[in-house]
Amino acid sequence: MLSMNTNTNTIVDWKAYAQKYDMLLAYNPFYQETHQEVINKISDWNMAEGDLIADVGAGTGNYSVEVARLFPQARILHIDNDEGMIARASEKAAELKNFQILDKPIGEVQFAEESLQGLLCINAIYTFPNPKAELKKMYRWLAPGAQIVLVDAGRIMNLRAWTLALAWSMLRKHGLRTTLKVLKEAKAVSQQNAYIRENQQNGTFWTHSHEQFCEAVLEAGFLIENASVCFRGDCDLVIARKP
Numbered sequence: 001m002l003s004m005n006t007n008t009n010t011i012v013d014w015k016a017y018a019q020k021y022d023m024l025l026a027y028n029p030f031y032q033e034t035h036q037e038v039i040n041k042i043s044d045w046n047m048a049e050g051d052l053i054a055d056v057g058a059g060t061g062n063y064s065v066e067v068a069r070l071f072p073q074a075r076i077l078h079i080d081n082d083e084g085m086i087a088r089a090s091e092k093a094a095e096l097k098n099f100q101i102l103d104k105p106i107g108e109v110q111f112a113e114e115s116l117q118g119l120l121c122i123n124a125i126y127t128f129p130n131p132k133a134e135l136k137k138m139y140r141w142l143a144p145g146a147q148i149v150l151v152d153a154g155r156i157m158n159l160r161a162w163t164l165a166l167a168w169s170m171l172r173k174h175g176l177r178t179t180l181k182v183l184k185e186a187k188a189v190s191q192q193n194a195y196i197r198e199n200q201q202n203g204t205f206w207t208h209s210h211e212q213f214c215e216a217v218l219e220a221g222f223l224i225e226n227a228s229v230c231f232r233g234d235c236d237l238v239i240a241r242k243p
């Protein structure tokens, strides 16, 4: 999928990003930390036979595949509309019987009201054309009492600061040779992050403060149970429940 801004022609090529996306899980300690925190929260969910969990903007399946393994009795719906991301997720989920891909843009996804028992949306809402409307839709889809886990990049990324922070952390953990190799290989990721930054700057992607994000979640109807910032302050992590 290409996300295009009609003013400047800035494009985020999710397909190109998908080729190297999983380097984040392998090497980025900030991505790893949030991933672990989210998976820990989700592992507390009680799921019955046949319950439905949706991962919206699920990418290469770093979350959805793990959630499918956590709850073999439930059905995991991996929602994304980028062929590169979906191809990676399909490979990873090949052996999973409870994993289903919905290859659709979020704007076209429909579920019956109150039909989902769990929902997650990790670093995808800010890229959607109508983020607040999608939050309201997610609220309608969830069953009363069910939880949603949200992570969203709200602040404009400082790419230089990110590169320095990553290089420093990798140097300490993996040494110079691996750090240089990974940084070279991660060029595709940096390029897409530069496009994401441009889309944030020109208003195509939603930017928000932590407070604004929490307000949007409350406005959609959810009760917030836990809210914090992550990814070096650039993202918001919110655990909320439908009353």
Ligand SMILES: C[S@@+](CC[C@H](N)C(=O)[O-])C[C@H]1O[C@@H](n2cnc3c(N)ncnc32)[C@H](O)[C@@H]1O
Binding pocket: 001, 014, 056, 057, 058, 059, 060, 061, 062, 063, 079, 080, 081, 082, 085, 104, 105, 106, 107, 121, 122, 123, 124, 127, 128, 129
């Ligand atoms: C930054 S990635 C996050 C992937 C995954 N949630 C993770 O954290 O590893 C954003 C994902 O949102 C997907 N996406 C962007 N716009 C979308 C839309 N309108 N409908 C569905 N998915 C979309 C992209 O294809 C991409 O896989």
